[in-house]
Amino acid sequence: MIEADISSADVACQISARSFLNSLMREWAGWTLAAADSRAGDSARPLLRVPLPRRGSVVEIAVTHVSSVGQHVFRLPFRERRVGQPSRIIAFAEFAAAVANEPTIVGPTAPQAAPTFLRRLFQSLATVEDILAHAPAPGIFLRRDPSFLEAERALRFGHSVHPTPRSRDEFTLTDSRRFAPEYGRGFPLRWWSAAPEAVVQGSARTESAADLCSGLATADPAFDPKIRAASEGRVLLPMHPWQAARLALDPEIDALFRTGRLRDHGHAGAPWYATTSLRSLYAPQARFMLKHSLSLRLTNSLRLIKDVECTRGLVVDAVLRGPVGTEIAARWPCFRVLGEPAYLALRGADGKLLPQTIVALRDNPFRGADERPAAVLAALCEVYPDGRGSGLADTILRIAAREGSAGAGPVEAVALRWFERFLAVTVGPILEIQCALGLLFGAHQQNLVLGLEDGWPVATFFRDCQGTGFVREFLPALREAAPGLDLEAGHLLTSAEAARIMAYYLVVNSVFAVTGAIGIAGLAPETALTGALSRFVAALAAKDLRDRTCLRLLLDAPALGSKGNFMICFRNINENTDVTDPLASYVDLPNPLVEPRGRRAVRS
Template sequence: MLLTDLTELTGLTEPTRPAVAAGDATATALLNCLIREVCAPEQQVWPDGSHLVARLPRAGVVLRTGLARPPAGPTYRLAPPYEERREDEWIPASWDRLANLVAGELELATGRPNPEFLTQVDDSHTALAAIIAARSGPSDDRYIASEQALVAGHRFHPSPKARQGAPGDWLQYAPETRARFRPRWLAVPEDVITEEGDPDAFTALSSYGPPAPPGRTLLPVHPWQFSLLADSPVLQKALAQGLLLDLGPSDVEAVPTSSVRTAYVPDADVFCKFSLDVRITNCVRKNAWYELAGAIALNELLPPVFEKLNSTLLAEPAYRSVMLPDRRLYEGLGVILRQGVKSLPGTPLLAGSLTDPYNTFLADLPALSTPEDARAWWDAYVAQVAPPVLSAYLDHGIVLEPHLQNVLICVDSGGMPVHAAFRDLEGTKLTSGRWDLTHLPARVAENLTYSPERGWNRVVYCLLVNHLTEIAAAVADLHPHLDRTLWQDAREHFAAHDHHPQVRALLAGVPLPAKANLRTRWSRMADRGATYVPTPNPLAAPRPL
């Protein structure tokens, strides 16, 4: 079945998008981070009628925001206007004023400056403004529309749209603009190509490329990455001598997904996870050599487990690159194939699209039209997402990274969740001591493992704080009085695992670990070493009156 037919079959139409202003979205993200990581832990935030007031503990500045709805649940729903207290009056606080205040507070709190921080926030604002201006008309494919819906990005990141390079370099490849592009193709001699995994995995994709000359293998390349590598002397020499043949693009189109560098090729029903030697939000998005090998290792180890869990982890069956005397080229031209979505039941939707405040994906699902229906929808959603993640970790030592961009929720014709698919083997890890990885190179094995404590923090953060909390808040935006009821319903799905002490602690209400994106950016720490701050646990049983 073609994905372009799904809209007609399901009756789900492309949602309309409320207006988004780059300044307001930037200010909201900064304040969300400030409140979660600085003000709330020091009890410097409080509601005041239809507003939320927050005090910067060391700078002493007092800020006020609007609230989109009454404060309930574990996160606030901030809304303009954003204001700063000056003597006896409230004055407007622009996004760049807020960025300077946040920077000043963090410098006082840490004793360390960060001259990059304001530039990163400004870059994110510039990128968001460019995206809004360039965003084209809607896709007629519901799944693709959901992948390209995250206009404002992560609600709890100080620079969610920071993207290395000028907008003119990347707008044509940006998912948020609803872009499509044609990959370039290199023809590589068989003794220069390097690949691992299923030898037939690239066959279907290559059939959409240009004809390969005899004795050569096709390698798809992201055109943005190809331009970034153009200064490589090794690549220049290989092209000049005809060792590598640049065949240019073919007619097949690729659709950039929410991660920017991973593109979906609908005709072949396959994802290409390309390298990009650019920093996007936190990290330079290249396929390191140990990540290429690690994907294949996990793809061999994990499928039997997910069959037992009756769940889906999208396979990454093979990678391909070139073996030339330059590691930058080996990693930069490395591409990982990922299983497509046409075999999934129902209509797959990116989970993040259901929480983005600038589209109406969730509101347009018929299954949430009444409070009773919305409660049943949430129950079905949690049932599809939470048990596989918990069981994978607790029973099998597998650390999934089920944040909003790594989960596809499949819905039926009425929008009811019927299945969840998890993706991204780069973020998937194994609990140290639970798996035998002695057959792997030491650097590969190291990258594939987390300590039990670190793995649990990652699972709880991604599943509860980043994902389910945001889904619940989006449902409660539609039906506000359900806010607390939703979490009491969710307890049942966690209670099924209460023979594990970690789950009993969650049900007892221990604070949840929230990834400290603001502090991580300020400290310029690698994302893998990000710290956590405690945040309220909505799973806690209600206290008797």
């Protein structure tokens, strides 16, 4: 909870401590919950206790919401206790530094790993404080359904289960204010043109990638026609302005400029806006969104697109434009995958693709007169600085206020109906498509956009074809439905592997975030929501589906896998290049579908 007179710096600490502690608690078993010490003045709340043997102390913090799905909420301050001494209040920064240097928590590599980890943590903390000062809360959801762009801006604080949710290596605060979505500022693209032989491109559509990019410029009434004339016979490249400035210092790019194979036409056209992923850009009038390589690390990954990811996007787009896509549209009409049908990149002097120059195109259904309200799930679920509200909670309260005048029942009933509608519109199609057709969608919160109508979810858009996988057991059927395509270019996973990954991305990351947001706001008990989820999955398992491995895992496994964000971050692992087996970093989270209250949860 946030007191009315608390400073913005303390609010930033409160927000950052929540994500830090939630990630730590998933991966380290040494914490305990205890009854509050009445001397601390918070006797109604349990205390999280974190022993720090190296300091000879235990640190405590009040827990205002204890969650069976790992979405706990805390209240500052941290209090450090030593035997025989009075307790003392310590700052979040001191607590984080103590954890990062505690071998019993982070292991023996603490002295080597702690400096980089803490630098990112303090950078994230400073960014959160700057967001509070310069990116005011949107306040949309209590009034109306947001537009796609409004919702992308509404995610302000990042991953709710990560120790450095707003770390952006290489970005300054000035860069964030200009290019990050939460600040809401648009910016024109920087346009380069290249000799055709200096370009690598691919397209799964009838038009080439070069023609599709040229079409973005042609359709933009603000685009300077002189640039089109100057680039005649060349390939137009829509560049992210931050990346373009970085690439100008790259020797391989400089060589292309010096030989005339690459030209810089400057900034041009109507504004584009960053989405929640930062590297993906949106323009309301554009046929496609743009996904750029950015030479910076966000949370766990250096955000450079790999050429294999581009190929994967083309393959998935082609699969979905064939019989498989036709079947999905017929059986699950409320579900749509945003295709990534084309990409462009420069090639170096040796002829090889330069991954730092890649730009991929993504379908944009959120444009023009037909645009309908839509919200990325992560923005809906993000808990407000008060430690209680959220966009989802406001949406449910808005529906309840509207329907309450018609005698539709209490808020809890509306919250349960909203959750059940979400299961039907979002969770069901994704699970069934994997079980019936063998396509795995990495459906974490930032990859799911909900179409809304009067607050209710009515459609689901999945983005990130490059993260889509195929289940090996379905390959013969997929090859028959999509002859001639290199399905090996996609993530290939066994049914058991796909089940574990789906359980994390869709359920632990996304559904449990919805569960937590509703529970934290006090709109419905988490047990009622996990019970509804269990019944929903059981009903799916009773259907005639080819592969029920994922459904049985959700219903029967005592624990579900959760990505170990804390230690991935602490060990400075780049998920984009250093991880060959994503399951190796998973940690066990007690499965509330089997044991609704969880292993250690107490009633909040």
